[in-house]
Amino acid sequence: MKTKAFTADISHFRYLANDGTAGTGLPAFTAEPAALIPLYKAMVLTRVVDERAVAMQRTGRLGTYASALGQEAVGVGTASAMRADDVLVPGFRDQGAQVWRGVSIVEHLSYWGGSERGSDYAGPRQDLPVSIPVGTNFPHAAGAALAFKRRGEDRAAVVMAGDGATSKGDFYESMNIAGVWKLPVVFVINNNQWAISVPRAEQTAAETLAQKAIAAGIPGEQVDGNDVIAVRDRVEAALVRARAGEGPTLIEAITYRLGDHTTADDASRYREDDAVRAHWKEEPLARLRTYLAAQKVWDKAKEEKLLADCRARVDAAVEEFEALEPEPLAAVFDHTYAELPADVAAQRAAALAEAEA
C-alpha cells in the first residue's frame, strides 16, 4: 500500500511588478510611500559605490571586487528588516546590507583595497566580516543564534550567500541544526542565477532553492529579489518567527547578476549579452523609482539630488580611503593571538629588525 508521507508547497512573494506597478495587499510599512525612500536611497548608494569600486579596480586603485549590480534590493531589503542588535553574517556580495547596517564606505573600500582594517567595523561591532569561502558562513549564523537563545536575548542572526552556496553541505547542515534547535536564524539566498560561470539550472536539479528547506524541516519560500518591498517584508516575517522561538526560515531571493562575477571575471565567455539585457527590465532601482514617482513622492529633481549626494559621499570616502596609510609591518603579527606566543613574537622581532636594517 502506498500512502502520501509528506507534501509541501513553495510560495513566491512579490508586490511590485517589473514596471513598478503595485499589486494589492502591500505590507503595512508601505502605507506611507515616503517611508520607502530610505530603501531607495540605500539601493542607489550601493550601486554608486559598486560603480566606483569597479572603476577603481580597473585603474589599479582597488583589488578584485564583487559588484552587487542588479541585486541591491536583496541586501537593502534584508538589512532594513533587521534590528541594529541583530547580527549579519554576510557573504562577499552583500555590501547593500552591510552599508545599511552601518559599515562605512571607507571600511568597505579598505577591505577590498586589501586591508584587514576594513573588517573592523566601527558601526555593527558584532556583525561578522564577509565570508570569502562560499557558504562557510552558514554555521556561524547558527552559532550566533545559539548564543542569543542561550542568553534569552531577543536577537536573531541573518546569513546571506549566493545560489552556488546552496550546493554545499554547510548550507543544508546549518539549516538542519538550526531547525532542530529552533534557532533564531534567517537564511537569505541571493539567487542571482550565476555561480561565476555555472548557471542556476546546472547548480541543482531542484526546481527551487527554497525547497531545500523542506529537507531540513524548516519553512522555505521564494521572494522576488528585485522587489525591495517583498524582500523586506519576507525577511521581517522570518525575523518575527525567529524572535517568537519558532526557528529558522530560508528565503530564496530571485534576482539577476547584471555584472561579472567579480572584476577578475569576464562573463562574455559564458553568457549572452542579450540575456543580460533582458534582465535589465527587471532591475530593482527603476522598479521602485517608478513606484515612488507614481505615488508622487519622487521626481527628477530628487533623483538628481540623490545621485549628486551619493557621488559626493563616495568621493569623500574614496578620498579618505586613499589617504589611509598602510598599517605598519607589526600589524601582520599583532592580531594573530590575544597574546603573541614566544615563537611568533620572535618572528615579529626579526621581521621588524630586518625592515629597519
Place this chain on the structure above:
Amino acid sequence: MPEVTLVEAVRMALDHAMEEDERVVILGEDVGLDGGVFRATDGLIQRYGSDRVLDTPLSEAVIAGVAVGAATQDLRPVAEIQFMGFLYPAIDQIVNHAGRLRTRTRGRLTCPMVLRAPYGGGIHAPEHHSESVEAMLTHIPGIRVVIPSSPAKAYGLLLASIRNPDPVVFLEPKRLYRTGKQQVEDDGAALPLDRAFVEREGSDLTLISWGAMMKETLAAADALAQDDVQAEVLDLATLKPLDQATILASVEKTGRAVIVHEAALTGGYGGEIAARIAEHGLLSLVAPVKRVAGYDTVMPLPKLEHHYLPSVGRIVRAARQAMEYA
C-alpha cells in the same frame, strides 16, 4: 584528592569550567545523555541541562562552524569531534575562520573555542578511528594545539584551553583514557599553554614526545637507564605554540635528540622539532637527530596496528644509535 583516569580528568575539567563560567557550553555528537562515546561528558547534561550540553546532528563541519559563530558572540563553546578521523570536515572552519577571525577583524571579533577530539591508535578501533594528524593542525596559524599525556595534564591543560581567548584544538590520547589513574585535585588550577614538561631529567640524550607516546617513551627511558644511559624526557604537551627554549636547553645539555610520535614520519611534527634543533642547536649536537614515528603508510586496522605504533624497542634502538656517537 580523587584518583582519576585521563578521561575522568577531562570530565572534571569540563565540569569545573561549566561551573565557573556560564558562557561555557558543550556541543557534539552523543555528548548529552550518552555522555560521549568515551564518557568524557558523562553526567554534565544532568548537571547543567540540555541548553548547555547540546547533542548535535551528525555534522562535523557544523559542530565546528557553530562553535565559531557562538564564540564570536561571547559563548565559550567546547565542541567534541568524536574521533580525529572525522575531524577533516571541521578543518575548513578551523583554517578559514577560527584561526583567522581575530586577525581579519583586527581583534574586533575573536574565537575563544575549544575543539576536543580523541586521537591515535591502540584501542583496536574500527577503520578511520585511530588517526594522529596533529601536524595538519599545527600548520594552521592563529590556533593552539594541545595534547595531554596524563590525568593531571588533561585537567590543567583543558581548563587553560577553555579559559584561553583563542581557539584551541585539544587532542586526547584515547589509548591513555583509562590506562592509569592519578591524583588530581579539582582546584581549578590551570597549566600553562606554552610550556613543555621535563618528565625525567637526564644528561645523555633527550627523548621528545607528547600524548599517547609518552608511555612508551618513558618506558624506553627506564630501559636505557638499566644500561646506564640517562635519558631526559620531554613532554611537549603544547605543540603549538612550541616551547622551543625547553627543547634547546635540553639538547644543549645532552647533545642528542630522539623525537617520538605516532603520526606518519613525513610531514610529521618531528620534522618541525628537528628543524628547530638544526636551526638553533646544531652545534650542541654530537649525534644526528633521530625520529621514531609511524610509517608513511595508511594507519593499519587493529590486526596490524601494533606494527605501526612506535614500540619501546624502536625507541631504545634509536637512542642506542644516537649514543654510538661520542
